[in-house]
Every structure is written in structure tokens, then in C-alpha cells.
Amino acid sequence: MNKVKYTKRGNMGYLYIFPWILGFLIFQLYPLGASLYYSFTEYNITGTPTFVGFKNYITMFSSDLLFYTSLGNTLKYVFLSLPMKIITALIVAVILNQKLKGINFYRTVYYIPSIFGGSVAISILWRFLFMDGGLVNRMLNGLGMTSVPWLSSPNYSLFTLSLLSVWQFGSSMVLFLAALKQVPEDLYEAALIDGAGAVRMFFKITLPMITSVLFFNILMQLVNAFQDFTGAFVITNGGPLNSTYLYALKLYDEAFKYFKMGYASALSWVLFVIILIFTAIFFRFSEAATYYEDGGDF
Amino acid sequence: MSGKEKKYILTFITHLAMILIGIVMLYPLIWMLFSAFKTNAEIFGSTALLPAEPVWDSFIKGWKGTGKVTYTQFYINTFKLVIPTVLFTVFSCSFVAYGFARFRFRGKKILFMLMISTLMLPNSVLIIPRYILYNKLGWLNSYLPFTIPALFACYPFFIYMMVQFFRGLPIALDEAASIDGCNTFQVYWTILLPLTKPALFSAAIFQFIWTWNDFFNSLIYINSVRKFPIVLALRMSLDATAAANWNQVLAMSVLSLLPGTILFFSAQKYFVEGVSAGSVKG
Numbered sequence: 001m002n003k004v005k006y007t008k009r010g011n012m013g014y015l016y017i018f019p020w021i022l023g024f025l026i027f028q029l030y031p032l033g034a035s036l037y038y039s040f041t042e043y044n045i046t047g048t049p050t051f052v053g054f055k056n057y058i059t060m061f062s063s064d065l066l067f068y069t070s071l072g073n074t075l076k077y078v079f080l081s082l083p084m085k086i087i088t089a090l091i092v093a094v095i096l097n098q099k100l101k102g103i104n105f106y107r108t109v110y111y112i113p114s115i116f117g118g119s120v121a122i123s124i125l126w127r128f129l130f131m132d133g134g135l136v137n138r139m140l141n142g143l144g145m146t147s148v149p150w151l152s153s154p155n156y157s158l159f160t161l162s163l164l165s166v167w168q169f170g171s172s173m174v175l176f177l178a179a180l181k182q183v184p185e186d187l188y189e190a191a192l193i194d195g196a197g198a199v200r201m202f203f204k205i206t207l208p209m210i211t212s213v214l215f216f217n218i219l220m221q222l223v224n225a226f227q228d229f230t231g232a233f234v235i236t237n238g239g240p241l242n243s244t245y246l247y248a249l250k251l252y253d254e255a256f257k258y259f260k261m262g263y264a265s266a267l268s269w270v271l272f273v274i275i276l277i278f279t280a281i282f283f284r285f286s287e288a289a290t291y292y293e294d295g296g297d298f
Numbered sequence: 299m300s301g302k303e304k305k306y307i308l309t310f311i312t313h314l315a316m317i318l319i320g321i322v323m324l325y326p327l328i329w330m331l332f333s334a335f336k337t338n339a340e341i342f343g344s345t346a347l348l349p350a351e352p353v354w355d356s357f358i359k360g361w362k363g364t365g366k367v368t369y370t371q372f373y374i375n376t377f378k379l380v381i382p383t384v385l386f387t388v389f390s391c392s393f394v395a396y397g398f399a400r401f402r403f404r405g406k407k408i409l410f411m412l413m414i415s416t417l418m419l420p421n422s423v424l425i426i427p428r429y430i431l432y433n434k435l436g437w438l439n440s441y442l443p444f445t446i447p448a449l450f451a452c453y454p455f456f457i458y459m460m461v462q463f464f465r466g467l468p469i470a471l472d473e474a475a476s477i478d479g480c481n482t483f484q485v486y487w488t489i490l491l492p493l494t495k496p497a498l499f500s501a502a503i504f505q506f507i508w509t510w511n512d513f514f515n516s517l518i519y520i521n522s523v524r525k526f527p528i529v530l531a532l533r534m535s536l537d538a539t540a541a542a543n544w545n546q547v548l549a550m551s552v553l554s555l556l557p558g559t560i561l562f563f564s565a566q567k568y569f570v571e572g573v574s575a576g577s578v579k580g
Contacts, residue, residue: 012482013406016397019390020413020457023450027428028416034427045430092319095312102313108566109320112327115562119511120529121551124536125330128341128544135329138345167323219418227422230513234533248422248514255426256518265426272423279418 038265045259056266067267069242070250073158077246078225081162086218089169093176094206107177110170117168123234127151130160130235151236154243161231161244172217179213180206215286219279226275247271334549341544353545357553360546364535367523369550376510376527379441384505386448387456388498394451395460396486400472410461417454429518443519444509456501463497464490500568507558528554 039056041049060067092110096103116122129135130150137147150160187205196204207214229248232238238245251271255264333341334356336349344350361369398410432443451457467490475485491498513529520526526534532554535547 009482010402013397013401013403016401016482016486017394017409018397019449020394020397020451021409023390023447023452024412024416027447027450027452028419028424031424031427031431032419034430035423038426038430045433092316095316098312100309100312100316106316106320110323112562113323115507115558116327116511116555118513119555120513120532121330121554124532124547124551125326127536128333128548129326129329133342135345138342142345167326223418223420227420234513234536251422252514252518255429261426261430268423268426272420275420 035265035268038262039269040266041262043260043262043265045261049262052262056263057270059263060266060270066242066245066250070245070247073243073245074226074247077158077162077228077244078222080159081165082218082221082225084162084166085169085221086172086214088166089172089217090176090214092169093173093180094202096173096177097180107174110173112170114168114170117164118230120230120234122164123231126160126164126231127235152240154241157236157240157243161235164231164235165225165228172221175213175217176210179210183209211286215282219282222278222282223275226271330548331552334545334552336545338544341548356543356545356549359543360535360549363531365523367526367531369528369531369553371524372526372528372531375525376529379444379516379527380506380509382441382445383448383509384502386445387451387453387505388502390449390451391453391456391501392460392491392494392498393486395457395464396490398457399461399464400469400482400486400490413454413457417458425518432519438519439521439525440519441525444512444515453505456505459501460494460497463494467493496568499565503561503565503568506561510558 038049040051040053042052042055043049096106100106113122127134130137132147132149132152134150136150140147148156150156183206187209188201191201191205227248228246229252232244232246232249233252236244238249247267251264251267254260254267329347332347332349335352335354337351337353340350363369363372398406398413428443429438432438435442437443437446471489471493472485475489476482480488511529513533516527516530517533520530523531523534528550532547532550535550
């Protein structure tokens with residue numbers, strides 16, 4: 001009797017999650033399926049989609065040089081910005097976690113760039129800071145150094161965009177700090193008695209204890225970094241010489257400049273699969289690491 | 299050197315390093331603020347932080363915008379886009395979170411996992427069919443592509459955050475209220491919702507700042523200048539002024555960050571709570 005009553009009440013839950021179910025179907029599941037379908041069509045939005053089989057994918061891989069350029073740039077961008085960002089966030093979080101006075105103040109200060117980092121205003125600022133006669137170069141000149149073509153040379157432009165991403169390490173740092181607070185104090189005390197040094201404690205205690213947050217951080221940043229758009233679009237508009245022409249810009253051009261919806265959908269699915277592959281590799285890796293945490297040294 | 303002295307020196311060095319990092323982090327923003335009050339010649343003529351002769355006309359001229367539309371209009375547009383989106387998001391997500399947190403029904407676990415996994419779903423792969431759909435519905439060049447999806451709780455991050463929050467509230471509250479004759483909606487609306495204010499605030503602030511700064515979606519969905527939110531106006535001013543009016547562009551950039559800054563500092567507590575509860579973009 002009790003059980004029946006409970007289930008009846010429990011079923012009310014469907015009513016409450018119904019908006020999400022609808023939203024999921026209309027704004028997530030349907031678009032996901034539709035873009036897969038469109039990727040096998042030619043579709044310039046005014047007409048109707050015509051089925052062309054694998055043509056879009058074949059064109060992309062066989063004759064679209066800009067596809068390769070944008071993919072290469074994006075991989076470079078991801079592997080340049082992501083490690084710098086995560087490592088900076090982790091180091092700063094570990095330092096702040098040393099019962100430092102004023103931790104709340106520092107945390108706030110470091111977090112500020114993360115709030116506005118993706119905005120157009122900050123992209124404009126970045127352009128003003130790093131252009132040839134910009135503030136950074138004038139400061140370098142003031143110190144007796146030569147100017148660096150931060151944005152005007154293809155050798156530096158992608159790096160300068162990555163700096164904008166690294167500058168926003170605050171959000172990852174806050175997550176690390178929350179995780180570090182959960183690490184039991186007595187682990188460090190025990191290690192100290194055993195004569196372990198700070199570096200050893202970091203690798204043997206801290207890092208294993210926060211692996212899940214570390215992986216979550218990397219994964220979320222990875223998914224975001226693959227899709228970064230605003231900086232490359234506003235600061236450099238893909239240039240110079242396509243050196244900052246990221247995948248998201250390519251996707252934008254095909255879809256909303258040339259209205260090649262079928263081709264752009266194919267591009268989006270290739271990106272999706274790439275992200276999935278990275279995620280899968282990552283999960284395998286993280287399972288191995290988590291196993292160590294559970295069945296390892298302590 | 300005694301252990302205590304060593305510790306003092308170490309603490310001192312740590313603080314020094316933290317302050318240096320802090321300066322590097324904030325200097326660009328401070329420079330932007332002061333440069334908005336500099337003359338165009340001075341912005342790229344000197345490395346001094348403070349303006350030699352502060353000017354105001356960068357704000358006045360900048361506000362006039364480019365073409366016939368002023369920033370008054372751009373601000374109104376932005377609020378028209380952001381406010382409903384924020385309100386709809388907060389209420390729909392809280393409603394759904396209540397369902398996940400307080401009821402046991404068949405398939406809940408799978409649905410919850412599904413909801414969380416959409417956190418990883420790249421927006422790029424959804425954007426084209428959405429655009430085509432909104433085009434068919436006649437929603438392009440309006441704020442409906444922002445506000446309507448917000449009604450359907452399409453933000454797993456906020457749902458997750460609020461589920462966590464609901465779980466922290468004692469179930470005895472619900473039981474006492476339902477003994478008093480409250481139905482499940484009354485329990486939600488009159489008992490639990492007021493208690494989840496911190497989570498609601500936190501979600502509202504995040505959503506406000508993200509929507510306010512959302513450039514990509516504005517770029518593809520809004521195409522007439524009269525309907526531009528601030529982010530598009532800023533980018534337009536950057537194109538239009540080319541080399542001439544740096545200080546106006548900076549002045550408007552500063553103003554565009556102002557509402558978010560005020561929110562951040564007035565509700566910092568909620569911010570950090572929110573970030574710590576789950577993940578965060580950017």
C-alpha cells in the first residue's frame with residue numbers, strides 16, 4: 001500500500017522534468033539528428049535539401065585545403081592553450097590552498113578575467129594590447145627590447161590568442177580549489193611524519209586525490225577550446241595568412257556566409273567526432289588514473 | 299636561520315608572487331578603463347596608466363554609435379534579450395531540478411545521466427539545424443532564439459547545480475508540508491523555492507553575464523542594426539572606426555562590461571558557490 005502511494009507520488013516527477021524532456025527533444029536531440037542528415041545533402045536554406053551521399057565528406061577530405069588549415073590551427077590552438085591554462089590554474093590553486101591569508105581576495109582577482117574573457121570588449125582590448133604599436137610592445141620597447149609581431153606575424157598570432165585563453169584560468173582554478181579543500185588533512189600529516197617533501201606530496205597525495213576534478217576540467221576546457229570563435233573572429237578575423245583561421249570560423253563561413261548548410265553540417269559532424277574521440281581517449285586514461293587512486297598506495 | 303624565519307620568508311615570497319600574478323591579471327582591464335578617458339593620440343603615444351588630460355567626449359561621442367542607432371537602443375535591446383532569458387532559465391531549471399531531486403520515478407537515473415551528458419554536447423553540431431528551424435518559424439532577427447529555449451531548461455549546468463542544492467534541503471520539510479495538505483507544486487513554490495534563493499541567484503548571475511556577452515548566437519540570429527545587442531554594436535564600431543576613434547571604442551567596451559562587473563561584486567558570494575557546485579564555461 002505504502003509502496004503504491006509512493007510510486008504514484010513519484011510519477012509526478014515526470015511532470016516536473018517535462019519541460020526539460022521537451023527542450024532536450026526539440027533543441028538538442030532533433031538538431032543532432034538533423035545535422036547528421038543535412039551532412040549528406042546539399043542545402044542552401046532557400047531550397048530543399050537534396051541527398052548527395054558522402055559527397056560533402058569526400059570534398060572536405062579530398063579538396064578543401066582550408067578545412068585542413070583550420071583543423072591544424074585548431075589542434076595547435078587546443079594543445080597550446082589547454083595545458084598552459086590547466087597547469088597555471090592548478091599551480092595557483094595549490095599555492096592559494098596553503099592557508100594563505102587573503103585567499104578570498106586573490107581568488108576574486110584571478111577569477112575576474114574568466115567572467116568577461118569571452119566578450120567582444122575583451123577581444124577588442126586584446127587587439128589594442130598586442131597590435132604592433134600596442135601597449136605590450138611599447139612596454140617591451142621601454143625595457144629596451146624589440147617589438148614582437150604578436151598579431152601581425154603568423155608565427156605568433158595563434159600563441160597570442162592562446163594567451164587570451166590562459167588569462168582566463170580562474171574558472172578552472174576555482175574548481176581546483178574546491179577539490180583541494182576536500183583532501184583530508186591527515187594524509188599530509190602522515191606523509192610529513194614519513195619525511196616526504198612538498199613535491200613528493202603533490203604527486204603522491206594531492207594529484208591522485210583530485211584526479212576526477214582534473215579530468216573534468218580538462219574535458220570541459222577541451223570541448224570549449226575546440227569551438228572557440230570570438231577571439232579569432234574579432235581580434236584577427238582568421239589572419240594573418242589564415243594562421244588563426246580556427247575550425248569554428250570555417251564552420252561559420254560555410255554556414256552563414258555561403259549558406260552551404262549541408263557542407264557546414266558535415267564539418268560540424270567531423271568536429272563532433274573529433275571531440276568524441278578525444279573524450280573517449282580521455283575517459284580510458286582517467287579510468288586508469290582513478291583505479292590507481294582507489295587501489296594504489298593508500 | 300630558524301624554521302620560523304624560513305616560514306615567514308616563504309610566506310612573504312608567496313604573497314609577492316600572488317600579487318604580481320594579480321597585477322598581470324588585472325592590468326589590462328585597468329588600462330582599458332583609464333584609456334577610455336585618454337585622447338586618441340595618448341592611447342598609443344604613452345605607456346602611462348593615468349590619462350594626462352582626462353577627456354569625457356569619448357563616452358559622449360561613442361554613445362552616439364555608428365549610423366543612426368545610439369547605444370541607448372543597443373542597451374534596451376540587450377536588456378530585452380537578456381532579462382527574459384535569465385528569468386526563464388532560472389525558473390525552468392529550478393522546476394526541472396525539483397523533479398529530479400524530490401521524486402523517484404522509472405528511468406530517472408538514465409534521464410539524469412542523459413541530462414548531464416548534454417553538458418558535453420558541442421554547440422557547433424546543433425547550431426545549423428537550430429538556425430534552419432528558427433528560420434522556418436520566422437524567429438530570425440528576433441530575440442526568440444534566446445528566450446524560448448530558456449523556457450525549456452536547456453541548461454544542464456544549472457539543473458545540476460540546483461539538484462545539488464535541493465538535495466541539501468531536509469526532506470522533512472516536504473513531508474511536513476504535505477501532511478499540512480500542500481500538493482507537490484505548493485511544496486515547491488511556497489516551501490522549497492524560497493530556500494533555494496542562493497542557487498537561483500547564482501544561476502541568474504551566470505546566465506546574465508553569459509547571455510550578455512554571447513557573441514556567436516547574436517551574430518547569427520540578429521542581422522538588423524536596430525535590433526543589435528551591445529556585443530554586435532561593439533564589433534561594428536571596431537570595423538567602422540578603423541584607425542580613428544580608439545577611445546570611443548574603449549569607452550563603449552568599458553560600459554559594456556559595467557553591468558556584469560556590478561553584478562559580480564555585489565553578489566560575489568553566490569558566484570563562487572555556483573562555480574564550486576559544478577562546472578563552468580570559459
